[in-house]
Amino acid sequence: MRTIQILSAATILWAAPAGAATTRVPDAGLEARVTQRLRDANFDSIYVKVSNGTVALTGAVDRLSKAERARKIADRTGGVEAVDNRIEVVSERTDEQIARDLTHEIRVFPFYDIFDQVEGEVGEGVVTLRGAVRLPQRFHDYANLAKQVGGVKTVVNQLEVLPTSSYDDQIRLRVARAIYGSSALGTRYGNQARPPIHILVKNGNVRLEGVVLNQLDKQLVERAARFAATYFALENNLKVERS
Numbered sequence: 001m002r003t004i005q006i007l008s009a010a011t012i013l014w015a016a017p018a019g020a021a022t023t024r025v026p027d028a029g030l031e032a033r034v035t036q037r038l039r040d041a042n043f044d045s046i047y048v049k050v051s052n053g054t055v056a057l058t059g060a061v062d063r064l065s066k067a068e069r070a071r072k073i074a075d076r077t078g079g080v081e082a083v084d085n086r087i088e089v090v091s092e093r094t095d096e097q098i099a100r101d102l103t104h105e106i107r108v109f110p111f112y113d114i115f116d117q118v119e120g121e122v123g124e125g126v127v128t129l130r131g132a133v134r135l136p137q138r139f140h141d142y143a144n145l146a147k148q149v150g151g152v153k154t155v156v157n158q159l160e161v162l163p164t165s166s167y168d169d170q171i172r173l174r175v176a177r178a179i180y181g182s183s184a185l186g187t188r189y190g191n192q193a194r195p196p197i198h199i200l201v202k203n204g205n206v207r208l209e210g211v212v213l214n215q216l217d218k219q220l221v222e223r224a225a226r227f228a229a230t231y232f233a234l235e236n237n238l239k240v241e242r243s
Contacts, residue, residue: 025079053081060090064068065147093151160212168201178228
C-alpha cells in the first residue's frame, strides 16, 4: 500500500498542471528555423512554408536520398508537427545510366553475398527491386543503395525476406561448399570477386539463381547441389551466358 502511495505522489508531481497548453512556435519563427537548418546542410534549392506547425517543402534535388534527408531535417526541428514533402527529383540521367550505377552499387556492397539475389528494373527513374535476401536488414539496405543513385525518383521494394531458420542455414552452407568446393566448378566460379551462383533457401527448398558459362556447368552445379544436403525441392534457375 505504501509503495502505491509513493508512486501516486510521484505521478502527481511529474504531471503537467491541468489545463496547461503546449506552447507552439510561431509559424514565421519555425519557417526561419527549418530554412536555416536546411541551408546549413547545403540544401539551398529547398523552400519552406509553414502553416499551423506543418512544414511544406518544395524544390528540386537530383536523387531520392536527398529529398528524404531534407524531410528528416525538417521533421527533427523542434516545434514541427508535420512535414508535407513536395520535393521533386529532377535529373537528365537516363534509365540505362541509373541501372548501370545501381548494378555497380549492389555488386560492391560489402554484404552482398551468394545467399542474396537482388535484381530489378528502372523505368522513368522508378527503381523496382526484386529477388530475395537472407537477413531482414538487407531489405532496407538495398533500397537505401538505390535511393542514393543519381536520378532515382522512387524505389518500389519487392525484395522477399527469407525466413530465419538454422535448418535453412545448414542447407545453404552445405550446398555452397558442394558447388564452390568442387574441383570442376570452384576454380571457374569460386575465385571471382563476386561469385555468380546464388543459393536461396526457404523452408527447406533450394533455388539456384545467377549465371554460368555454359549448359554443362549448369548441370554440374545442379548435380553438386542435389547431393549436398537433405532438402525438400531444388529449382535450378541458372542462366547460361553462352551456348
